[in-house]
Amino acid sequence: MLQREERPADKAKVLRMANATTNKPRPKYLSLQAILLEIRLPLAGWVSILHRVSGVLLFASGVWLLFMLDRSLSSPAGFDAVLRYIGFPLVKLSLLVLVWAYCHHLCAGIRFLLLDLHKGIDKASARRSSILVLSVSLLLTAFFGAKLW
Amino acid sequence: MVNRIVVGAHYGLRDWLAQRITGLVMAVYSVILAVVLLSGQPISHAVWSDLFSQGWMRVATLLFAASLAWHAWVGVRDILMDYVKPTGLRLSLQVLVLMVIAGYLAWTIQILWR
Numbered sequence: 592m593l594q595r596e597e598r599p600a601d602k603a604k605v606l607r608m609a610n611a612t613t614n615k616p617r618p619k620y621l622s623l624q625a626i627l628l629e630i631r632l633p634l635a636g637w638v639s640i641l642h643r644v645s646g647v648l649l650f651a652s653g654v655w656l657l658f659m660l661d662r663s664l665s666s667p668a669g670f671d672a673v674l675r676y677i678g679f680p681l682v683k684l685s686l687l688v689l690v691w692a693y694c695h696h697l698c699a700g701i702r703f704l705l706l707d708l709h710k711g712i713d714k715a716s717a718r719r720s721s722i723l724v725l726s727v728s729l730l731l732t733a734f735f736g737a738k739l740w
Numbered sequence: 741m742v743n744r745i746v747v748g749a750h751y752g753l754r755d756w757l758a759q760r761i762t763g764l765v766m767a768v769y770s771v772i773l774a775v776v777l778l779s780g781q782p783i784s785h786a787v788w789s790d791l792f793s794q795g796w797m798r799v800a801t802l803l804f805a806a807s808l809a810w811h812a813w814v815g816v817r818d819i820l821m822d823y824v825k826p827t828g829l830r831l832s833l834q835v836l837v838l839m840v841i842a843g844y845l846a847w848t849i850q851i852l853w854r
Contacts, residue, residue, distance in 0.1 A: 646815050653812075653844050661851050663785075664792055670785035697770060700763050707760065738778075 634721035641725075642699040645692035652689055683739065690735050695728040759814040762807035769804040798852045805848040809841045 632640065663673040676682055702724050705711055711720050781787055791797055816837050824830040 643815075643819065646812075647819065650812050650816055653840075657844060657847050657851065661847070664789055664851060664854070667785040670788060693770075697767060701767065704760060704763070 634725070635717050638699050638702065638721045638724050641695055645696040648689065648692045649696060686739065687732065687736050690739070691728065691732040694731040698724040698728045755814045758810055762811040765807040766804055766811065769800055772800070792852065801852055802849065805845055809845050813838065813841055
């Protein structure tokens with residue numbers, strides 16, 4: 592466990608700052624309208640929230656993916672049934688969304704690991720890597736989507 | 741001493757680090773699987789079930805599933821801590837998530853060693 596040395600002077604300063612921030616009246620833009628229309632996320636913010644959304648999507652669809660893996664490995668007939676099943680447009684579209692979710696989650700995850708290592712943390716390169724994550728995950732989705740079709 | 745909350749995080753590096761290491765394990769597995777599937781023959785049932793009947797693939801997939809379980813637990817727990825404030829509801833959802841993850845893991849093992 593890391594421990595930081597605490598000095599009384601610092602402590603008093605921190606307390607003063609905490610009081611100053613809690614006493615200030617703060618506007619809260621948390622209405623649905625604000626979330627949808629008024630808050631404008633920077634690109635890194637989009638990468639971050641989409642990382643979260645894609646993670647939830649993947650977690651929730653685990654049962655569906657396991658079901659298909661189970662059937663496809665059970666027998667040649669089961670394998671063919673799964674092939675026919677993923678031929679349905681709605682199923683295919685859902686799979687494509689999951690492929691995107693996986694690619695985005697992976698690319699954004701690599702970006703976060705690099706940020707943890709203090710690589711690319713200045714504003715310009717953080718923006719560049721956000722663009723890279725968003726576009727590479729879309730390109731990978733297009734690639735695997737084409738394979739899927 | 742910090743004021744500990746029973747349904748909070750575990751106030752340490754462990755889960756944070758585990759999420760990153762498991763993420764790395766899954767990234768490596770994903771690349772290997774993609775290469776194996778893209779470089780081999782077109783996927784038929786024979787190719788597909790041969791792949792999953794090999795020992796290394798079963799163990800690698802189990803490592804992937806175990807990493808996924810831990811990774812997903814930390815991630816979903818973080819999300820629940822951010823958005824679900826009532827303690828009882830949060831605890832219930834966390835228990836539910838843990839059971840779902842345990843179920844996923846058990847099913848994966850059953851599929852792999854059938």
